Amino acid sequence: MRLADTLRFAAGAALGAPLRTALMALAMAIGVAAVVLLTALGDGARRYVIGEFNALGTHLVIVLPGRTETGGLGIGGLASSTTRDLTLDDAEALLRAPGVVRIAPLVVGDAEISTAGRLRSVYVVGTHADFREVRQVHVAQGQFLPDEGLHHGGNWAVLGATLREQMFGSSPALGALLRIGDRRFRVIGVLEASGQGLGMDMDELVLIPVSVAQAMFDTQSLFRILVEARDRDAIAGVKQAVERILQARHDGERDVTLLTQDAVLGTFDRILSALTLGVAGIAAISLAVAGILVMNVMLVAVAQRTGEIGLLKALGASSGTIRSAFLVEAGLLSLAGGLAGLFLGYLGAAALRIALPDLPAEPPAWAVLAGLGTAIVTGTVFGVLPARRAARLDPVDALSRKS
Amino acid sequence: MAQVELDGIDRIFHLGDATVHALRAVTLSIEAGEYVAVMGPSGSGKSTLLNLLGLLDPPDAGVYRLEGRDVTSLDPDQQAEVRSRRIGFVFQSFHLVPRLSAAENIALPMTLAGIHPDERAERVRRALSDFGLDQRADHRPDQLSGGQRQRVAIARATIMQPALLLADEPTGNLDRATGLEVTRLLEALNARGTTLIVVTHDPAMGQRARRQLGMEDGAIFSDTRGAPP
Ligand SMILES: Nc1ncnc2c1ncn2[C@@H]1O[C@H](COP(=O)(O)OP(=O)(O)O)[C@@H](O)[C@H]1O
Numbered sequence: 001m002r003l004a005d006t007l008r009f010a011a012g013a014a015l016g017a018p019l020r021t022a023l024m025a026l027a028m029a030i031g032v033a034a035v036v037l038l039t040a041l042g043d044g045a046r047r048y049v050i051g052e053f054n055a056l057g058t059h060l061v062i063v064l065p066g067r068t069e070t071g072g073l074g075i076g077g078l079a080s081s082t083t084r085d086l087t088l089d090d091a092e093a094l095l096r097a098p099g100v101v102r103i104a105p106l107v108v109g110d111a112e113i114s115t116a117g118r119l120r121s122v123y124v125v126g127t128h129a130d131f132r133e134v135r136q137v138h139v140a141q142g143q144f145l146p147d148e149g150l151h152h153g154g155n156w157a158v159l160g161a162t163l164r165e166q167m168f169g170s171s172p173a174l175g176a177l178l179r180i181g182d183r184r185f186r187v188i189g190v191l192e193a194s195g196q197g198l199g200m201d202m203d204e205l206v207l208i209p210v211s212v213a214q215a216m217f218d219t220q221s222l223f224r225i226l227v228e229a230r231d232r233d234a235i236a237g238v239k240q241a242v243e244r245i246l247q248a249r250h251d252g253e254r255d256v257t258l259l260t261q262d263a264v265l266g267t268f269d270r271i272l273s274a275l276t277l278g279v280a281g282i283a284a285i286s287l288a289v290a291g292i293l294v295m296n297v298m299l300v301a302v303a304q305r306t307g308e309i310g311l312l313k314a315l316g317a318s319s320g321t322i323r324s325a326f327l328v329e330a331g332l333l334s335l336a337g338g339l340a341g342l343f344l345g346y347l348g349a350a351a352l353r354i355a356l357p358d359l360p361a362e363p364p365a366w367a368v369l370a371g372l373g374t375a376i377v378t379g380t381v382f383g384v385l386p387a388r389r390a391a392r393l394d395p396v397d398a399l400s401r402k403s
Numbered sequence: 404m405a406q407v408e409l410d411g412i413d414r415i416f417h418l419g420d421a422t423v424h425a426l427r428a429v430t431l432s433i434e435a436g437e438y439v440a441v442m443g444p445s446g447s448g449k450s451t452l453l454n455l456l457g458l459l460d461p462p463d464a465g466v467y468r469l470e471g472r473d474v475t476s477l478d479p480d481q482q483a484e485v486r487s488r489r490i491g492f493v494f495q496s497f498h499l500v501p502r503l504s505a506a507e508n509i510a511l512p513m514t515l516a517g518i519h520p521d522e523r524a525e526r527v528r529r530a531l532s533d534f535g536l537d538q539r540a541d542h543r544p545d546q547l548s549g550g551q552r553q554r555v556a557i558a559r560a561t562i563m564q565p566a567l568l569l570a571d572e573p574t575g576n577l578d579r580a581t582g583l584e585v586t587r588l589l590e591a592l593n594a595r596g597t598t599l600i601v602v603t604h605d606p607a608m609g610q611r612a613r614r615q616l617g618m619e620d621g622a623i624f625s626d627t628r629g630a631p632p
């Protein structure tokens with residue numbers, strides 16, 4: 001029998017029993033739709049978390065002075081006698097590393113700040129204009145620190161939201177003069193309220209140019225350097241380059257520690273990927289159930305069409321022809337069900353995206369292919385038994401039964 | 404060499420403890436182009452004989468040679484091939500596939516044999532006109548009368564131009580006039596050279612054949628050559 005004829009014959013046979021066919025296709029459709037929808041949900045959650053991390057600055061490599069093997073902030077590493085200071089020149093050198101987009105050096109200290117009779121102690125952070133991009137901070141009023149290079153800076157101050165509230169209340173802060181330590185600064189900007197980030201409460205600190213902060217705290221050394229890589233893939237290369245450059249600048253001593261959020265993110269990525277795979281697996285079980293249903297329904301079909309099978313044999317059909325006709329029928333049903341399931345799954349995913357706009361609930365390509373593939377394979381595999389039963393029917397016996 | 408040669412054929416069925424000798428020591432030879440009626444009471448083994456001749460049922464003993472070839476020892480696929488190319492079946496209850504049109508039912512043996520669609524269409528078209536079914540090509544079996552159904556079945560049985568046409572009570576489900584019409588159709592095919600073996604209950608119909616085999620209890624007890632009208 002020609003392939004086209006086998007397909008037509010099988011399709012005709014399937015359509016000849018619409019209820020049976022619809023039932024079987026529905027079972028497959030539900031299975032495939034479950035795979036598509038659940039993986040869309042799982043993968044959407046994974047991408048949502050990664051997206052949130054990326055918004056926090058996932059592409060960051062944080063350089064700390066001192067070496068700790070654990071990658072944490074151990075005392076031993078910091079206390080290492082060979083530790084050299086991180087300097088502004090070090091920071092500037094890192095800008096030339098491949099894959100580095102921008103850097104922000106940090107100097108941190110506490111100081112008294114006062115204005116119009118109000119006085120309190122705050123954290124002062126000296127940094128550079130690029131800090132805004134690197135840490136994704138948003139300015140609510142005025143402007144951020146202007147780009148005056150790493151080594152120069154005027155007496156400009158940018159206030160955290162809470163600090164502005166405490167220092168100025170309802171009176172305007174922009175343009176006001178502020179005393180920090182023994183210097184006078186002009187307030188040029190106020191940050192949006194944001195909360196915690198990188199272990200600092202951004203709402204309660206004041207930002208000034210890094211060179212000014214170094215002079216104020218009388219130090220050459222930096223607290224940290226934030227290095228922003230081009231993207232996640234560039235992080236590994238950037239870490240190596242940073243290590244290499246600083247080692248060269250520190251007389252061959254590897255005396256810095258590099259931290260990334262990538263490690264944490266990788267863990268999340270793995271957990272959520274496993275979760276997605278897990279729900280996909282559970283959904284695939286429904287496909288196996290659908291496969292068993294396919295088998296039963298096909299067995300009924302064989303029983304119902306016994307007379308026809310006997311006739312086909314009398315007309316010269318070989319066992320192989322009959323087997324493939326029934327297998328193709330099961331395969332076609334599974335394919336139809338699978339496609340219907342894809343449609344339902346995508347529809348469901350679209351509904352999810354409308355219901356939860358934050359969640360990028362797109363079924364991943366692998367899940368779509370796996371779902372459809374599993375449907376066709378299970379349908380066909382479970383079609384083997386009925387097809388063999390059909391092919392083995394005794395023709396005389398089969399013909400004598402009612403068809 | 405006869406077209407059909409049966410030599411000491413036994414066919415035994417087991418029903419629980421009972422064994423039924425459906426065929427016992429049947430030895431028979433039929434020449435190409437013969438017109439044979441098989442007659443006998445119900446249960447005498449007529450259908451079993453026909454199924455055996457059509458390679459649908461294997462003998463428990465004996466040898467069946469078709470056109471000089473021992474076909475009892477062929478494997479199932481080879482037997483299917485012989486059924487496809489050399490043998491045509493006509494059944495009492497027509498056995499049309501209900502979801503297929505008359506034309507598709509007629510084409511079915513060619514479809515199964517993998518014959519090219521163009522040739523199928525051509526041969527079906529000719530068969531439809533030969534059997535007076537031109538107007539019925541697209542009708543499904545339930546839209547056809549009994550006589551039309553049997554004509555479709557005969558067209559299907561002969562579409563592969565078999566050498567041997569086997570009909571098991573082909574008129575059993577038809578009224579007398581329609582039955583006669585169908586018998587004439589089969590006889591016309593025989594006149595063009597196809598060997599025709601018909602199982603029938605009807606003595607009048609049996610007498611139309613040039614040779615009558617009388618069966619009883621699984622054995623051939625008479626083999627007469629009556630003069631055709
Ligand atoms: N598949 C079978 N299983 C058991 N017994 C059978 C089977 N087919 C036929 N027989 C028995 O063999 C005998 C001959 O049957 P059959 O050839 O159909 O007779 P006929 O066609 O002459 O009426 C009967 O007794 C019948 O019951």
Ligand SMILES: [Mg+2]
Binds near residue numbers: 449450451
């Ligand atoms: Mg009978």
